[in-house]
Structure formats: C-alpha cells, structure tokens
Amino acid sequence: MSKPSLNLRYLGTNHEVEVHYDGQLVTHTTTDAKGARTHLISVRGGPHQLNTLHKLDVQVLQGPCAIKVNGGGKKNLKTAGKLSIPPGAAFDIEASNGCVLTCTPKPGPGFGGGGRENGALD
Numbered sequence: 001m002s003k004p005s006l007n008l009r010y011l012g013t014n015h016e017v018e019v020h021y022d023g024q025l026v027t028h029t030t031t032d033a034k035g036a037r038t039h040l041i042s043v044r045g046g047p048h049q050l051n052t053l054h055k056l057d058v059q060v061l062q063g064p065c066a067i068k069v070n071g072g073g074k075k076n077l078k079t080a081g082k083l084s085i086p087p088g089a090a091f092d093i094e095a096s097n098g099c100v101l102t103c104t105p106k107p108g109p110g111f112g113g114g115g116r117e118n119g120a121l122d
Helices: none
Strands: 006-011 015-020 025-031 037-051 055-062 065-069 074-077 082-085 090-106
Touching: 037 065, 065 082, 074 082
Parallel strands: none
Antiparallel strands: 006 015, 015 025, 025 037, 037 090, 055 082, 055 090, 065 074, 065 090
C-alpha cells in the first residue's frame, strides 16, 4: 500500500481539483453535461502511484513522462504520445521536468480503486 498522498481537494458543481504528493501531482477533473469526465493531470517528480477502476485513454499534452502499469516496464511518452491503461490497474507516473496529460475513462464516470488517501482518483 502506498503512503497517503492527498493534500487538498476542492469540489465545484462540474469540476474538482485535487493536490497530491505535496503538489507534485495535481488533477483537475471536469464533467460535461452528459456526465462524461476528463482528467487533466500535471505531474512533476515521482514516481506517483494511481489506481484505475475503468480503462483509461491517456494522452500527453506537454512534456515527457514515463508510465509504468502494474509493475511492468516503463513506457516513455513525449508530447502527443498515447497509452491505454487497462481497468483495475495500478500505475506510476514520473516526469522529472514536468508533464501535462489527459486521462479519459472508458467507459464510466471516473477512475479510482480505493481510498483517496492512497493515491486513488475516481
């Protein structure tokens, strides 16, 4: 089990912001009118562990990062790089120079898999 990571959480009507790992991982989640969610994630440092309940389509918007799924090998991604993360996976994100990416759950309204105190987002 990873150490507690959640430092701050803000809930709005159709969005939420979470700060994890002392600001090294920040998520901004938006929900559209149909209930579909998109997660914009800023990462620096790491590796930072997250868990997913649903399949995630990941796309890097800016900067390089490395993602390791279920303890496997690292997948190095650059700007515009894409990756699918299977349902029920634990994954680590690392970005020494900073990275911004989107995660879109498929299907379902979020990603999670445990308590927020353990680096799980839903």
